[in-house]
Amino acid sequence: MDILLARWAEAFSRIHPAWTLEVDGKGSRVAMRALERSGADLAALSSIPPGADFVRSGFPKPQGHLLVVVGWDTLRFRWRLGAHPDTSEIRPAYLGRESKLRPIGRNLSSGTRDEVRAAIGGTREFGSGVRSLPSPSQVAQAVASDPRSVGYGSSGWSLSRLERSNDAIQVRPLVLAFPAGPMRPAVAEFLSFVLSRQGQKLVADDGFRPLEPDSTAAWRARLGL
């Protein structure tokens, strides 16, 4: 989601040259921590923070934060273009069973790792032989450079040397989280841009699924934008 955020920031800066956005990509958990402790204006998450009952309430405020869904992501397995791995071997490879594949995943602090772990069999941890790397881009690079490697990643992965699996591991919302309290004008303007047609086009251009038009209208009405 880092690239999407950077594209939003770039397009927003062209519309409002006086306002600048600094983007730092470290993962959803770090983003939430930055929001709570270091005074960031907003955090971009590719999953709902633990404890948030988003589906039931439709508009949760876990720990006082405001969460807004701005798109949808589909998590899939990825491999090098033309590698044609036996897809039935992918899940066993992540569970540490004998396989010709070299499975690659994110490091332990990644929320996506937990989601994949739960999806492949609900084990407490990946099996032995799984390589752990600290960022999605490193996983993508490692997968692209080795024909026997498989990885997983969001729809936003756009390396031309990668192919994706047909079956999805998980569909998850792209979320922007804001601190509790009144929203600063610049932040409200940015959120308005993200929910605009132009902002949603960037979501689609980056490989994610944008919100339906009636959803963006509903969010705008709720947020008073």
Place this chain on the structure above:
Amino acid sequence: MAESSRRRVPRSVRIADRLAGLVLGVGGSFAPFALAAAMFWLFWQADLLHPFADWSRVGGWLRGSVSLGLVALAGASPFAVTGALLGRGSDLVRLHLRMVAAVPLAVPAFLLLHWTAPWVSQRFGLPVQHPGWACIALAVGMVPPLWLILSDALERGGGISAAAYALGATPSQVMRTLILPASAPGLVAALLRGFSRAMGETMAVLLVSGNYASAWGGAGGAATVGAALVLDLPEASPGGGLWIDLMRGGLLLTVMTVSVYAVSDRVERRFRSGGQP
């Protein structure tokens, strides 16, 4: 004579010498307190009574660290022992080894990663980053310091062996019956120190191992304790399950390396004092 040699040393050099001695003295006295404080902090953060931490994960990291250290030691020992036995007494060899021993282990790891591993990968299809490369890098980096310590240990039998040669003993007899028994504690101390260093090594391991949770390390999500700490500590929430696991791993690794080092130190002291405790 003493007065004239003292006059030749410039005053600035003497002052710098005294200052360096003072700094080293203060630093040396502070080190045990710093270690104790670090251990206490790790123990506190490790929260050993916390019910949700994952001991199997910590066990996987520790198995990775210990097995990597053992394999690296097994790889380095034959070369270091043979080198020390054959190259004893050569000042040129010692000088060369001292220079090489000062090079961090990350340097052989880097060279392996950029020269050897890609070549092997192209010809034999092995991954460029693999735990096997970490073992080789650690073993290569451990040979010079081990060789030096072993040479010192073997020097102990030098005088006796000269007497044995004078009485007509063969080189193999001297080696088997005099040098090796006399220097055995020194050899053990050297090997323990090498193991302790390899077990705690982080940078070299991260460079070339690729952070595979390997079969010998088990399914802990990281190759070693050091790798887990470097990759996950910055992103772990203080007080959370992963944080506690990392603190437990760090605590146990510190305890293990300090213990192994203390044992090697004790063995070496006994060796130097001629077997007296």
